Each structure stands twice: as C-alpha cells, then as structure tokens.
Amino acid sequence: MPVKNMTKKQIQIFFERLRAQRPNPKTELNYSSPFELLVAVTLSAQATDVSVNKATDKLFPIANTPEQIYALGVEGLKSYIKTIGLYNSKAENVIKACKILIEKHQSIVPNNRTDLEALPGVGRKTANVVLNTAFGMPTMAVDTHIFRVGNRTGLAVGKNVLEVEQRLLKVIPKEFIVDSHHWLILHGRYCCVARKPKCAECVVSDVCNSPDKYEFGAVKEIQIKNIDE
Structure with a gap:
C-alpha cells in the first residue's frame, strides 16, 4: 500500500x-572543530558513531589538524582507526584530504560543497553533514535512517x-x-x-x-x- x-x-x-x-x-559524533567533524564523518561511512568515537577519542588528542594527521601517514593513522570498517581506504582518503587542505585551503575546511566534494572520501552526504553541522547551513544529509523515516511516514517519499x-x-x-x-x-x-x-x-x-x-x-x-x- x-x-x-x-x-x-x-x-x-x-x-x-x-x-x-x-x-x-546534536550529532552523536565527538568533535571540537570543523576539521575533526570532517574526519569523523569520513570515518563514519558504513560504521557506527560509537565505533568512530572510540577511535577518534584516542586519535584527536594526538593529532587533530591536517598537518598533524598528515604527519602520521597512512600506516600511522591506521593504527588509530583499525577497529572501524573499511579503515584501509578511509586512512588513505583522510591523508590525501589533509594534503589538499594544507596545500589548497591553508588547512581550513571549506564551507562550500564544491571544494568539500573535491576532497577524497567526501561525497554529497558527508559534505551536507559538514555544511549543516559545522557551518549551520540548511542542507540535508540523507542516510539510511532519514531515508527510512521519510518514506515510511510520508514526510518525503522518494526512490533514492x-x-x-x-x-x-x-x-x-x-x-x-x-x-x-x-x-x-x-x-x-x-x-x-x-x-x-x-x-x-x-x-x-x-x-x-x-x-x-x-x-x-x-x-x-x-x-x-x-x-x-
């Protein structure tokens, strides 16, 4: 029906x-800056917020800027996030994103969709979360929960x-x-x-x-x- x-x-x-x-x-991801949020949301793909928080609660006190995380390198970052699903590809994407942030954006997280989605590991949903949560923009990041609620309740019925x-x-x-x-x-x-x-x-x-x-x-x-x- x-x-x-x-x-x-x-x-x-x-x-x-x-x-x-x-x-x-508020988001249930732990973060204290737009960059920490960007990293946390990138790591949260196909993973729970709880699992991401367990990893970032150890990572961020050690490295929470693009320079600091880039200095860890892929293998160094993996040691902090290895309990998160798809950690190999996520580590590579985060390190590549840090390099771009350092070289092109003065280590500042962009507040526009084009530059955010140009970062490795950042798709439309991640960009929407960062724009909304870090910068207060009226964006809508549709995950499995929102897709289900929208279609089930009649609030927003859609095929994708x-x-x-x-x-x-x-x-x-x-x-x-x-x-x-x-x-x-x-x-x-x-x-x-x-x-x-x-x-x-x-x-x-x-x-x-x-x-x-x-x-x-x-x-x-x-x-x-x-x-x-």
Whole structure:
C-alpha cells in the first residue's frame, strides 16, 4: 500500500513535536572543530558513531589538524582507526584530504560543497553533514535512517536518497530546516527503527501516514482532528 504524502499541517506538527522532544539536537559524533567533524564523518561511512568515537577519542588528542594527521601517514593513522570498517581506504582518503587542505585551503575546511566534494572520501552526504553541522547551513544529509523515516511516514517519499533530500528541503518549514537533519536521524535511530518501529512510544505517530503503524502499537484515540485542513 503506497504511503500518502503528509500535508503541511502534519509536517508542521511533526517537527514541532520533534523539537519539543529534543530542543537542542546534536550529532552523536565527538568533535571540537570543523576539521575533526570532517574526519569523523569520513570515518563514519558504513560504521557506527560509537565505533568512530572510540577511535577518534584516542586519535584527536594526538593529532587533530591536517598537518598533524598528515604527519602520521597512512600506516600511522591506521593504527588509530583499525577497529572501524573499511579503515584501509578511509586512512588513505583522510591523508590525501589533509594534503589538499594544507596545500589548497591553508588547512581550513571549506564551507562550500564544491571544494568539500573535491576532497577524497567526501561525497554529497558527508559534505551536507559538514555544511549543516559545522557551518549551520540548511542542507540535508540523507542516510539510511532519514531515508527510512521519510518514506515510511510520508514526510518525503522518494526512490533514492537524492529524491528524498530534495523533497525534504522543499517541504520542511524554514524554522525547522537547520536542525531537521539531526531530529530525523535521532528519530530513525531510536524510535522509527527498521524492523520494529516503536510506534507505541512515538511522539509523532498520530501524524505519521505509515499504513503499518497500528501493527506496532500506535494509539488510534489520539488522532488529530481535521488533520488535512
């Protein structure tokens, strides 16, 4: 059964609830500078934030600038990140990125998509995370959690991550757009999970258009009246 797109009123309520639940949402990656964030997000591809934090909590006190990490070399960096999946290719990409940052950007992380995506290991999603989290730009990095939440709830139905990203940027009200990336990731990570979504404890279940939500305990009695108005 196809999921019906949320109405403007549903979307407004959806984000008002998520904002009330988490007034100050933040990434769960540990970082203290745009460069640390760039490295952490690069390492997080196909890995958990927990595993990345365990590695960077040891790495960053030793090396947390492009010069310092570049000085470690590929093998030196590997010794810190070997517990993270795909660490061989990630180490090579981070070292190459450090070299470019040093030579072309005065060791400063660029605040534009073109230069970010020119760095090895940095794709559209990573660039969106850095632009949003480090520089406060209204970008939307669509990961598996956001892709699932968008399609399951009717917030942003799309066949691929780019379609979902573009739909989200179109329908999310401006007052929510900067923080919406974090709200959606955290909601997908802890409530709207893949196999057994926690609809019984979900703060937005009554504005969700998932045809399966009642199977997972959503309460019918709290349905908002005249939701399509």
